[in-house]
Amino acid sequence: MSEISPQKRVEIETVPAKGPRDVPHALIKLIEDDGLKVGDRLPPELALVQRLGIGRSTIRETLKTWESMGVVSRNKGAGTRLTAEISRNTLRVALTIKHEANSLLRMLQVRRPLEMEAVRIACRLATPDQRRLINARAAELMAVYEAGEDWRPADHRFHYAIHDATGNPLFRQFIDQIQKCFHDIYDTPFGKPHLGQESIPLHRPLADAIIAGDEDAAAGLAGTIIDMVCAETQKISEAHEAHDG
Structure with a gap:
């Protein structure tokens, strides 16, 4: 997993998610900007809170939805890892609909x-x-x-x-x-x-x-x-x- 550059970090932190509907989009953008692939680990929840400017419970609920769709796997010791390819052009609508429904x-x-x-x-x-x-x-x-x-x-x-x-x-x-x-x-x-x-x-x-x-x-x-x-x-x-x- 590549480290995100300081320049990219500033860009992400100054455009926080505004509501529950924005959270999947913000997470997908973070994954793309970080260059994460299948098998890579997502940042810890607290780091996501700081970078996206949204509450931990909202992030946790989104990740729970993604887990039910087979997009990520969550393990207390191993953290949250990507288990499927994801991009703004492929899963954005499906993830948003599933998140809203849940x-x-x-x-x-x-x-x-x-x-x-x-x-x-x-x-x-x-x-x-x-x-x-x-x-x-x-x-x-x-x-x-x-x-x-x-x-x-x-x-x-x-x-x-x-x-x-x-x-x-x-x-x-x-x-x-x-x-x-x-x-x-x-x-x-x-x-x-x-x-x-x-x-x-x-x-x-x-x-x-x-x-x-x-x-x-x-x-x-x-x-x-x-x-x-x-x-x-x-x-x-x-x-x-x-x-x-």
């Missing part, structure tokens, strides 16, 4: 039980005014969706109304924090700003179940909505893998 699925895995518990509590504790607001937010969401407009802001307001009806501000805070960790990926995953659109019609019966105080029906619908987004995410990832394979 990140989004992990976020949804954490969000699912939070949403299911939130609707259960809202069924029990929502005041008459809060139930009316949930109903109004659902009506607004369906009107925007049926008009073919951007339904995401209305969707956020609908879920916020449910979270507020729990009487526990931590539901809204935790879910907001989870989504902020994956901001770029969550807002436009795979370049699709309306991922999960097929689940929107289920929000009307979800609101009805909460208003009626039917905990089991509401929790089941909340879980199904998340599951539909997960299934669509998995389908997109597998389609890209099949295409690239």
Whole structure:
């Protein structure tokens, strides 16, 4: 493995990755600039943190995705080594799609039980005014969706109304924090700003179940909505893998 020149090091360090979507690209550029080949070891995680200007957990998640794709092998003693040829002209799109899919699925895995518990509590504790607001937010969401407009802001307001009806501000805070960790990926995953659109019609019966105080029906619908987004995410990832394979 050749040592990177001081001139190249400055160039890499002054162009840090800006978000999760940029990390695979930044790592590929580093590999190319360092001239790394199959069998070569990548710099340690702390060195990658310093050179790319991104968090260690984000780098670790990207390398975990690459390992699942057979691009690198990771060993506590031997470090991380390249096991496949990689360049900006070959694996960039595939790696980005896989990374986004894995990140989004992990976020949804954490969000699912939070949403299911939130609707259960809202069924029990929502005041008459809060139930009316949930109903109004659902009506607004369906009107925007049926008009073919951007339904995401209305969707956020609908879920916020449910979270507020729990009487526990931590539901809204935790879910907001989870989504902020994956901001770029969550807002436009795979370049699709309306991922999960097929689940929107289920929000009307979800609101009805909460208003009626039917905990089991509401929790089941909340879980199904998340599951539909997960299934669509998995389908997109597998389609890209099949295409690239």
